[in-house]
Amino acid sequence: MVIESRTRYFEEIFPKSPSYRLRQFEAAFFTPGFRSVQDITTLSKGDREALKNCPWLSLKGVRVLSAKKGDTYKAIMTLHDNKEIESVLMQNARGHWTLCVSSQIGCAMACTFCATGTMGFTRNLTVDEIVDQYRFWMMFLEDRPELPERITNIVFMGMGEPLANYKNVKETIQTILKHTEIGPTRITVSTVGLIPMLTQILNDETWPPVRLAVSLHSADPKTRTDIMPSSYPQFLDKLYEWTEKYFAKFASRRRHLTFEYVMLSKVNDTSEHAKALIRFARRVGKVRINLIPYNFTGEVYRDSLPADFARFESELREAEVLVTRRRTMGDDIAAACGQLVVENSKVKTKV
Ligand code: SF4
Numbered sequence: 528m529v530i531e532s533r534t535r536y537f538e539e540i541f542p543k544s545p546s547y548r549l550r551q552f553e554a555a556f557f558t559p560g561f562r563s564v565q566d567i568t569t570l571s572k573g574d575r576e577a578l579k580n581c582p583w584l585s586l587k588g589v590r591v592l593s594a595k596k597g598d599t600y601k602a603i604m605t606l607h608d609n610k611e612i613e614s615v616l617m618q619n620a621r622g623h624w625t626l627c628v629s630s631q632i633g634c635a636m637a638c639t640f641c642a643t644g645t646m647g648f649t650r651n652l653t654v655d656e657i658v659d660q661y662r663f664w665m666m667f668l669e670d671r672p673e674l675p676e677r678i679t680n681i682v683f684m685g686m687g688e689p690l691a692n693y694k695n696v697k698e699t700i701q702t703i704l705k706h707t708e709i710g711p712t713r714i715t716v717s718t719v720g721l722i723p724m725l726t727q728i729l730n731d732e733t734w735p736p737v738r739l740a741v742s743l744h745s746a747d748p749k750t751r752t753d754i755m756p757s758s759y760p761q762f763l764d765k766l767y768e769w770t771e772k773y774f775a776k777f778a779s780r781r782r783h784l785t786f787e788y789v790m791l792s793k794v795n796d797t798s799e800h801a802k803a804l805i806r807f808a809r810r811v812g813k814v815r816i817n818l819i820p821y822n823f824t825g826e827v828y829r830d831s832l833p834a835d836f837a838r839f840e841s842e843l844r845e846a847e848v849l850v851t852r853r854r855t856m857g858d859d860i861a862a863a864c865g866q867l868v869v870e871n872s873k874v875k876t877k878v
Contacts, residue, residue: 528580533556540577586656589604594856598618614626623678623679624668629686629687631686633647637756639828640789640821642825652687652695678709679709680713681714700735714735715737717787719741720743739785740784740786744795748760783814786808798839815850817853818853840852
């Protein structure tokens with residue numbers, strides 16, 4: 528039997544149950560040490576028996592790969608319909624873990640530098656399937672006391688376009704905020720820039736105050752459309768108009784905005800591209816540019832030469848644009864940014 532939502536399953540079995548019991552049930556799935564419904568001793572034995580078909584994780588199987596440095600793990604997770612997704616755990620600068628979750632199987636955006644984009648789109652992930660990526664890694668770390676224990680950050684930068692699965696991503700974030708110690712400023716949702724969905728965020732009072740990152744990758748309209756087929760000629764103007772409304776509505780720095788920029792040799796890393804980016808960043812104002820080293824996903828692109836990367840970065844800095852550079856992690860297990868595409872792997876972990 529496939530149970531798509533644990534909460535709905537509970538409500539179906541106990542339609543007249545007081546709401547505190549549902550809250551106890553939901554919270555139990557985040558309780559350290561609990562591994563099955565039988566561990567939820569706040570429920571009576573009879574209730575646990577009635578819920579015995581509720582799986583502890585909505586995953587059929589998981590294979591885990593570890594990077595040589597031991598600072599990155601990638602899980603290939605098999606879902607109830609035998610489709611697979613990937614999820615990555617990376618050690619962050621503070622010595623804790625940042626978790627990169629997938630929100631869809633495949634992706635319809637087809638960004639040309641991204642391995643997931645070559646898969647096409649299969650389906651959205653359910654709330655439980657996204658939440659359980661976190662819960663799987665929580666249990667993985669519980670079982671390995673030699674590793675740092677805390678997942679402090681979550682980024683929606685795995686497979687899929689999160690805002691194309693808006694409702695489930697929102698509910699996932701609300702669940703994480705409710706049941707873990709992770710705060711909204713430690714969660715980042717990354718998007719290609721779906722303007723209708725970004726606009727929905729502005730009008731949605733229940734959208735959590737998480738950080739947003741827009742994959743810009745070029746401030747030259749033609750270059751952007753070439754590498755991101757979901758783009759279009761007026762995109763930059765539309766994005767600018769959206770940022771004006773975003774900053775007007777959320778004056779707080781907690782909501783600060785990032786533009787992601789993957790560095791592709793001779794494609795978007797020339798001085799002309801830097802100038803276009805500087806002009807756009809100045810127009811937008813309070814934005815951080817995050818330069819991302821390109822991770823090999825095929826023959827079409829090469830990563831920027833170190834000298835070109837450094838020149839591009841310093842051109843931005845000299846123009847007083849706020850710029851950071853992302854560390855590459857897990858590229859030896861194809862867990863680095865843009866490399867997530869399901870493939871065979873060797874290490875198995877029992878669910
Ligand atoms: S970069 Fe993100 S939005 Fe683009 S194809 Fe890959 S997963 Fe989809």
